[in-house]
Amino acid sequence: MGDRFEYVDVRVDGDDGPIVSGFSARIPAEGLTAIVGPSGAGKTTLLRLLNRLDDPDGGAVLLDGVDVRSYDVLALRRRVQFVGQVPVTFPGAVADNLGDLSGDEAAALLGRVGLSPALLTREADRLSVGEAQRMCLARALAIRPGVLALDEPTAALDAASKDEVERLVRSLADDGLTVVMVTHDQRQARLADRVVEVGR
Amino acid sequence: MNDLSGAVGYPDVALAVALVVAGATISRLRGLGLEGDMGVAVVRSFVQLLVIGYVLAFVFDGRGGLSGVLLAVMVVTASLTVGRRARRVPGARLVAGVSLGVATVATLGVLTALGIVPVDARTIVPLGSMVLSNAMASAALVMTTLRDDLAASRREVEARLSLAQTAHQASLPWQRRALRNGMLPIVDSTKVVGLVALPGAMTGMILAGADPLEAVRLQMVVMYMLLGGNAFAAVVAGELTIRRLFTADHQLARELRRVTP
Helix, strand or coil: CCEEEEEEEEEEEECCEEEEEEEEEEEECCCEEEEECCCCCCHHHHHHHHCCCCCCCEEEEEECCEEHHHCCHHHHHHHEEEECCCCCCCCCEHHHHHCCCCHHHHHHHHHHCCCCHHHHHCEHHHCCHHHHHHHHHHHHHHCCCCEEEEECCCCCCCHHHHHHHHHHHHHHHHCCCEEEEEECCHHHHCCCCEEEECCC | CCCCCCCCCHHHHHHHHHHHHHHHHHHHHCCCCCHHHHHHHHHHHHHHHHHHHHHHHHHHCCCHHHHHHHHHHHHHHHHHHHHHHCCCCCCHHHHHHHHHHHHHHHHHHHHHHCCCCCCCHHHHHHHHHHHHHHHHHHHHHHHHHHHHHHHHCHHHHHHHHHCCCCHHHHCHHHHHHHHHHHHHHHHHHHHHCCCCCCCHHHHHHHHCCCCHHHHHHHHHHHHHHHHHHHHHHHHHHHHHHHHHHECCCCCECHHHHCCCC
16 A cells, blocks of 8 residues: 655745755554654644644645645545544533434444444533543544544543543554554553654 | 704813813712813814814815715725734735725615715715725624634534535524624614614704704614615625635635644
């Protein structure tokens, strides 16, 4: 299998100079890739380029060999699902958060991320942080993406939910999704099939 | 009839300054330090009103075609004011200008097209200026609320964008809130009109000697006009502000994105 993404000499400018500059790396289509580096190194920024929440100020990001800016942005975002560090729940029940799914589909999806289908009717803002983060993963999976881009998916979680989410992320990669995960945690990076280092 | 039409001369205006002197005296005695500002306010209001009085007299004297120019100048002035207040919205002056222009033209257009008021400088200019001064507050509220709320809710907005929602869909909850904010004041004041305050147009007509019921009917038209005008201004300001706060590729505008690295 080839590369899913390639960063080509990427530069992203912040208010006081570049956040990232001259960054090149490849992310394979298969398995789990961790982007690691110290805080402030621009890991999150690099992840945000994959679904075009941000665009590079120099260089390019390629998806299957084509500049991500050449794709229809909404189609790109359906294909590359981004889940942020802090879980964001929308008003309404868990079922409303998951979008237009049948009850069975929604229940199966919750099962996939290790949540009880009984939570479907729970108000989303009453979930624990760990449950909310898993719901966000389910919401991303509901779109049937080919790529998951996860920004420090366990940073907001306690130790127990952290282990569960790590196992979940690993199993999603084993099921054939391309998973890109930003982490500052060296131990977590060992879960990955491949590690991309971002220096300062 | 014992009305004030034509009864106020410059000596009367000078005598009315006695009330400002009373205000300044209170300020002095209580150490409010507002005497200077009051003096400036008196002089400014005297000059500004005198100038607009002469301008109106000039336009009404068979030069009705200039009404459009006069209203355009008012729209530009109002846009600069709103643009300053909402300066954190990129291109705020243009956003304000278009929304105020649309509000004024659309509202006056409906009033004249339905034959409610005649196409005449003496009606178009004062009504237009009322629409404009009310729409200003509305547009400024919509613009500032939308910008500040989207900046504060950046995480949630981007979560929605990441789920492949368009900029319009992703910002819908905040648009509703901003538009409500922009329109509530005029809705509320329309509810209590006559109970709490006798509004300007009506008081003016009564002072000028008109039949109170005639004055009331005009006031009704004015209130409904202001309501419509504010709605037009709010919706256009909201739509244009959203376009400025997102890129064409459904990304938050750079200045909202780069709050943290």
